[in-house]
Amino acid sequence: MITADEVLKLDNQLCFPLYAASRLVTQAYGPHLEKLGVTYLQYLVLMLLWERDGQTVRELGTRLFLDSGTLTPVLKRLERTELIRRARRGTDERTVENRLTPAGRRLKRRAASVPIALVCQIGLELEEVGRIRTIVKGLVERLQLAARA
Numbered sequence: 001m002i003t004a005d006e007v008l009k010l011d012n013q014l015c016f017p018l019y020a021a022s023r024l025v026t027q028a029y030g031p032h033l034e035k036l037g038v039t040y041l042q043y044l045v046l047m048l049l050w051e052r053d054g055q056t057v058r059e060l061g062t063r064l065f066l067d068s069g070t071l072t073p074v075l076k077r078l079e080r081t082e083l084i085r086r087a088r089r090g091t092d093e094r095t096v097e098n099r100l101t102p103a104g105r106r107l108k109r110r111a112a113s114v115p116i117a118l119v120c121q122i123g124l125e126l127e128e129v130g131r132i133r134t135i136v137k138g139l140v141e142r143l144q145l146a147a148r149a
């Protein structure tokens with residue numbers, strides 16, 4: 001039988017290594033993103049817009065698991081740095097579309113080196129990256145299903 005003391009040890013938790021890894025990965029991205037002039041969260045938004053330009057705040061928030069109150073200031077900063085343009089959709093004034101500017105599109109080329117540099121910095125093989133990503137994505141899917149239940 002497992003004791004309460006064992007159950008409550010930090011090293012026995014699922015949440016803590018995920019939390020620590022998330023913080024450390026974000027921190028490792030820092031110097032690479034500083035060269036691009038963006039924060040980690042701005043980088044995530046830009047990646048989504050590089051995938052599909054013109055996404056709404058809601059679409060971006062859904063993909064990033066963020067509410068509009070958290071995302072809107074990030075988008076406004078990206079607009080101030082002239083990497084994106086925010087505009088109300090003509091067919092629905094309540095909806096704000098986010099579009100890359102020419103500078104935002106050009107940044108994509110420079111940003112392409114960031115994931116490779118990070119993997120090299122950490123010392124992971126590409127196969128390891130794939131396995132970790134698959135496991136974590138599976139965990140995210142299970143957590144989403146559990147939240148809906």
